[in-house]
Amino acid sequence: MSGLDFSAIPTRVERYLRELFWQRVHPLLxxxxxxxxxxxxxxxAAHYGIDVDDPAHxxxxxxxxxxxxxxxxxxxxxxxxxxxxxxxxxxxxPDENLFHVLLLDAxxxxxxxxxxxxxxxxxxxxxxxxxxxxxxxxxxxSELERQHARLEEANALKNALIATLSxxxxxxxxxxxxxxxxxxxxxxEEPMMRAALHAVRRNxxxxxxxxxxxxxxxxxxxxxxxxxxxxxxxxxxxxxLDAMFRPLAEEKGLAFHVTLxxxxxxxxxxxxxxxxxxxLNLLSNAVRYTRRGEITxxxxxxxxxxxxxxxxxxxxxxxxxxxxVFTPFNRGGHAGSKGAGLGLSIVKRVVEQMHGTLGFESEVxxxxxxxxxxxxxxxxxxxxxxxxxxxxxxxxxRSVLVADDDPDIANLLAALLGxxxxxxxxxxxxxxxxxxxxxxxxDVLLIDVELSGLSGNAAVYKLRSRGYKGRIVTLSATAxxxxxxxxxxxxxxxxxxxxxxxxxxxxxxxxxxxxxxNGGGNGADDP
Amino acid sequence: xxxxxxxxxxxGDFGVGKTSLVARFVRSTFSEKYxxxxxxxxxxxxxxxxxxxxxKLVIWxxxxxxxxxxxxxxxxxxxxxxxxVADGTRERSxxxxxxLLMQSRTLLPDAVVVLAVNKLDLVEQxxxxxxxxxxxRRTLPVHxxxxxxxxxxxxxxxxxxxxxxx
Numbered sequence: 173m174s175g176l177d178f179s180a181i182p183t184r185v186e187r188y189l190r191e192l193f194w195q196r197v198h199p200l201l202x203x204x205x206x207x208x209x210x211x212x213x214x215x216x217a218a219h220y221g222i223d224v225d226d227p228a229h230x231x232x233x234x235x236x237x238x239x240x241x242x243x244x245x246x247x248x249x250x251x252x253x254x255x256x257x258x259x260x261x262x263x264x265x266p267d268e269n270l271f272h273v274l275l276l277d278a279x280x281x282x283x284x285x286x287x288x289x290x291x292x293x294x295x296x297x298x299x300x301x302x303x304x305x306x307x308x309x310x311x312x313x314s315e316l317e318r319q320h321a322r323l324e325e326a327n328a329l330k331n332a333l334i335a336t337l338s339x340x341x342x343x344x345x346x347x348x349x350x351x352x353x354x355x356x357x358x359x360x361e362e363p364m365m366r367a368a369l370h371a372v373r374r375n376x377x378x379x380x381x382x383x384x385x386x387x388x389x390x391x392x393x394x395x396x397x398x399x400x401x402x403x404x405x406x407x408x409x410x411x412x413l414d415a416m417f418r419p420l421a422e423e424k425g426l427a428f429h430v431t432l433x434x435x436x437x438x439x440x441x442x443x444x445x446x447x448x449x450x451x452l453n454l455l456s457n458a459v460r461y462t463r464r465g466e467i468t469x470x471x472x473x474x475x476x477x478x479x480x481x482x483x484x485x486x487x488x489x490x491x492x493x494x495x496x497v498f499t500p501f502n503r504g505g506h507a508g509s510k511g512a513g514l515g516l517s518i519v520k521r522v523v524e525q526m527h528g529t530l531g532f533e534s535e536v537x538x539x540x541x542x543x544x545x546x547x548x549x550x551x552x553x554x555x556x557x558x559x560x561x562x563x564x565x566x567x568x569x570r571s572v573l574v575a576d577d578d579p580d581i582a583n584l585l586a587a588l589l590g591x592x593x594x595x596x597x598x599x600x601x602x603x604x605x606x607x608x609x610x611x612x613x614x615d616v617l618l619i620d621v622e623l624s625g626l627s628g629n630a631a632v633y634k635l636r637s638r639g640y641k642g643r644i645v646t647l648s649a650t651a652x653x654x655x656x657x658x659x660x661x662x663x664x665x666x667x668x669x670x671x672x673x674x675x676x677x678x679x680x681x682x683x684x685x686x687x688x689x690n691g692g693g694n695g696a697d698d699p
Numbered sequence: 700x701x702x703x704x705x706x707x708x709x710x711g712d713f714g715v716g717k718t719s720l721v722a723r724f725v726r727s728t729f730s731e732k733y734x735x736x737x738x739x740x741x742x743x744x745x746x747x748x749x750x751x752x753x754x755k756l757v758i759w760x761x762x763x764x765x766x767x768x769x770x771x772x773x774x775x776x777x778x779x780x781x782x783x784v785a786d787g788t789r790e791r792s793x794x795x796x797x798x799l800l801m802q803s804r805t806l807l808p809d810a811v812v813v814l815a816v817n818k819l820d821l822v823e824q825x826x827x828x829x830x831x832x833x834x835x836r837r838t839l840p841v842h843x844x845x846x847x848x849x850x851x852x853x854x855x856x857x858x859x860x861x862x863x864x865x
Contacts, residue, residue: 240777251738636829
């Protein structure tokens with residue numbers, strides 16, 4: 173069959189075709205002079221959202237479509253979505269001193285194509301996502317196997333290192349307290365000196381508690397507790413507590429009473445370090461959260477059982493926070509207050525290790541009363557040795573930029589890093605971390621992954637994609653292999669998880685600081 | 700001061716977020732729903748540059764694909780700038796963007812080109828390594844963007860405007 177001879181078409185059919193064409197194609201013809209002044213309009217401009225009476229917003233949009241194109245050559249631009257969302261085929265037809273812009277409706281065709289295209293694209297994207305997921309699953313499985321082997325090895329190393337670190341921390345602090353006591357007695361007549369010594373005592377007490385807590389927390393929960401039961405001089409312990417906390421309480425105008433009742437002739441045997449840790453944490457909290465009134469500590473040794481009741485008239489703990497108060501890094505019960513939020517979680521863990529019980533009663537605004545009950549421990553045949561030579565970290569003068577938006581954690585990290593000899597600079601968001609790191613070139617950037625706004629991983633990625641060569645350690649609350657992989661892929665050299673394992677943290681920071689700006693890295697440090 | 704109008708084409712594989720970047724830049728909006736683009740959608744926005752004539756970017760959001768066909772070439776004609784878009788979570792989309800750049804060079808040898816690696820909010824899922832972008836930066840201005848959060852979007856378009864009016 174040959175082509176259609178239009179001259180032979182009956183008039184009625186020709187009219188029908190014309191109507192069909194107008195209905196479906198909605199042709200709009202606009203005639204312009206070379207300066208884009210509209211000369212003539214044929215068709216329904218409103219159908220395409222064009223207001224021919226408003227050149228600024230109507231015709232200007234059309235004119236923009238031909239930017240950079242010669243107006244003396246025919247142009248054919250299909251499927252253009254116009255301002256009103258309607259799709260049209262656009263044609264520019266030069267005509268002596270004029271040119272015409274012809275718009276033909278492409279809405280139906282566009283919609284049809286979109287459905288097909290959408291299905292095709294979604295299928296491809298889903299297929300790509302599926303392949304990626306399968307790859308990730310395989311990777312996770314092999315990573316888990318590797319981690320298992322690493323964990324077993326790390327556990328043994330960790331226990332040994334913690335034992336030595338713990339010893340190293342305690343020795344100088346014990347010395348500090350001893351000399352403080354001597355200095356305090358001789359500074360009676362000098363108010364300024366007394367005030368200074370109080371400040372030193374307050375901070376040393378805090379540091380002692382913090383160091384003990386962090387070291388305790390550094391131990392894995394699955395590790396067998398390294399208890400060292402020995403005969404305990406409860407009278408001396410009571411005197412120490414009184415010497416340590418009375419000045420702090422009195423400085424705040426609080427009454428402070430420590431009592432001891434010895435109703436059992438048997439010798440009390442406990443892990444003294446752990447016992448002190450429990451009482452220190454409870455008393456430290458009591459002093460910190462009490463503004464007026466009194467604090468009492470009643471210690472009783474009776475029927476092979478030691479009980480200690482620590483009572484305060486402080487701010488109290490709301491019922492809503494009763495469950496979470498023993499969760500690490502949780503300060504819900506004492507919102508807005510200072511401290512790392514580790515104390516009660518440590519107390520709970522240590523009491524459980526010593527096969528004891530811990531309970532409390534509290535009323536908001538009236539105070540809290542914690543009760544610890546510990547059964548007599550068995551003396552071990554051989555006390556564990558803890559006099560191995562401690563590692564020394566030569567990090568004096570190295571710089572670290574810490575990016576964390578939680579001031580408590582940031583300060584805690586700063587304190588730990590300062591102890592290691594680092595010069596510490598703090599920032600609270602990822603954007604500042606990127607700018608500071610690029611400008612200041614610290615030896616190590618320690619950045620929290622879960623920063624509000626731009627994430628820590630995004631900041632690390634931005635730094636690496638700009639050629640940043642410094643060492644980067646990321647810290648995250650997500651302890652999954654996937655999260656670790658993501659951080660390392662973004663460009664971190666080391667990945668640590670919260671709660672902080674101090675031994676590992678020290679090791680990683682030492683390693684990062686030592687490897688310098690061009691050293692190797694990109695290792696997984698957390699199980 | 701009258702703005703200088705310049706045609707900018709968005710170029711990249713499908714699903715990389717070209718339409719979302721334009722929506723974020725022009726209308727400050729974002730939709731989670733993926734809706735494929737058929738043909739082209741044209742938007743415009745004026746960019747003010749300190750001490751320079753403002754630049755009106757007429758943005759052609761072209762349907763995504765990994766290769767340029769005759770239809771895409773039609774859309775590219777007259778463009779002064781290209782915003783190449785890749786999806787950081789799909790490395791092959793970066794290859795596609797670079798491939799599109801090579802193909803478009805025959806038609807637009809002098810066009811300003813900037814690369815936007817999109818979906819920074821999903822950086823944990825990125826396949827594109829930072830080292831790859833560090834290498835690319837030697838020859839191409841690169842911006843990490845997130846149409847969802849808006850991170851880097853304004854900067855990418857402003858970079859183009861600045862280069863067009865330099």
